[in-house]
Amino acid sequence: MNMECEKCPCHHENSRNAILYTLLSENLTHHKGSCGSSQQRCLCHKRRAVCLQTPQATCQAASDVLVKTISFMKNLPSFQLLPWEDQLLLLDSCWAPLFLLGLVQETVTFEVTETPVPSMLERILLDGQCKRQELQRVQPTLASVQHLQRCLNSFWSLDLSPKEYAYLKGAILFNPDIPGLRASSYIESLQREAQQALRQVLVLLHLEDQGRFARVLLSSSSLRSIPPTLITDLFFEPIIGKTDILELLIEMLLMK
Numbered sequence: 001m002n003m004e005c006e007k008c009p010c011h012h013e014n015s016r017n018a019i020l021y022t023l024l025s026e027n028l029t030h031h032k033g034s035c036g037s038s039q040q041r042c043l044c045h046k047r048r049a050v051c052l053q054t055p056q057a058t059c060q061a062a063s064d065v066l067v068k069t070i071s072f073m074k075n076l077p078s079f080q081l082l083p084w085e086d087q088l089l090l091l092d093s094c095w096a097p098l099f100l101l102g103l104v105q106e107t108v109t110f111e112v113t114e115t116p117v118p119s120m121l122e123r124i125l126l127d128g129q130c131k132r133q134e135l136q137r138v139q140p141t142l143a144s145v146q147h148l149q150r151c152l153n154s155f156w157s158l159d160l161s162p163k164e165y166a167y168l169k170g171a172i173l174f175n176p177d178i179p180g181l182r183a184s185s186y187i188e189s190l191q192r193e194a195q196q197a198l199r200q201v202l203v204l205l206h207l208e209d210q211g212r213f214a215r216v217l218l219s220s221s222s223l224r225s226i227p228p229t230l231i232t233d234l235f236f237e238p239i240i241g242k243t244d245i246l247e248l249l250i251e252m253l254l255m256k
Contacts, residue, residue: 047141048114048141048142048143049114049115049139049140049141049142050112050113050114050115050139050140050141050142050145051112051113051115051139051140051234051238052110052111052112052113052234052235052238053110053111053112053113054110054111055238055239058108058110058235059235059236059238059239061106061108062099062103062108062235062236063235063236063239064106065099065102065103065106065108066099066102066236066249066252067252068102068106069095069098069099069102070095070249070252070253072098072169072173073087073090073091073098073173073253074253076170076173078174078190079173079174082183082186082187083182083183085180085182086181086182086183086187087253088250089178089180089181090173090174090175090178090181090187091246091249091250091253092246093175093178094172094173094175095228095249096223096224096226096227096228096231097172097220097223097224097226098169098172098173099231100148100151100152100223100226100231101155101165101168101169101172101220101223103152104152104155104156104160105160105165107156112140112142112145112234114142115139139233140230140233140234144227144230145230145234147225147226148226148230148234151219151222151223151225151226154219154222155219158212158215158216158219160216161201161205163201164198164201164202164205164216167194167195167197167198167201168194168198168216168220170190170191170193170194170197171191171194171195171198171217171220172220172223174187174188174190174191174194175187175191176188176191195217198213198216199213202216228245232245
């Protein structure tokens with residue numbers, strides 16, 4: 001048994017009243033490898049599975065933001081002039097933070113609700129059916145979604161202007177530290193250019209706030225702490241399933 005889950009208060013709460021668990025513990029142990037692991041049963045903060053409260057509306061809003069994110073890249077001549085291999089590397093590395101920044105700019109808010117978890121009896125009765133895709137799907141946790149929302153809230157508190165958003169997107173996209181880039185020096189110069197333009201805008205709009213530039217860059221770096229898998233599982237899997245998101249993004253990038 002996972003020791004971290006064993007220490008979880010919710011685990012002990014369930015155990016105190018689990019008469020059914022006592023009666024069926026041997027069967028549960030037998031099925032633990034396929035669909036009854038202690039991690040799945042644990043309802044603690046870090047493992048509680050959640051999903052969007054209003055998936056249809058939220059996923060549509062997220063899809064619109066994703067389209068705008070890819071359009072931003074396609075409409076940048078400096079991006080189009082890069083070698084195709086570099087475009088792909090930048091797309092793979094930067095689409096997620098750019099998408100999150102788009103959520104902030106478009107003021108896309110969302111709430112999550114706890115995902116219903118099959119009871120122990122249901123798991124046992126389902127037996128081999130536990131391998132079905134719906135039960136196998138790895139879902140976002142409450143802790144990971146709350147971390148995502150904190151990152152978004154930090155940006156909303158900055159109240160960026162449209163110009164700030166535009167230059168910050170450029171600074172995020174043109175990341176010269178991605179391994180394998182052929183034109184890393186040119187990309188580095190593009191990032192410096194975007195950061196300098198952002199700094200100039202901040203001086204004009206927030207002359208009295210000398211620390212704003214550092215706070216904006218710090219908040220943008222926090223977006224990279226959000227795993228792309230969390231974004232796809234939360235916002236896109238409900239509508240496109242287990243589609244390879246990178247393949248979809250490449251198709252969007254090539255679309256006329």
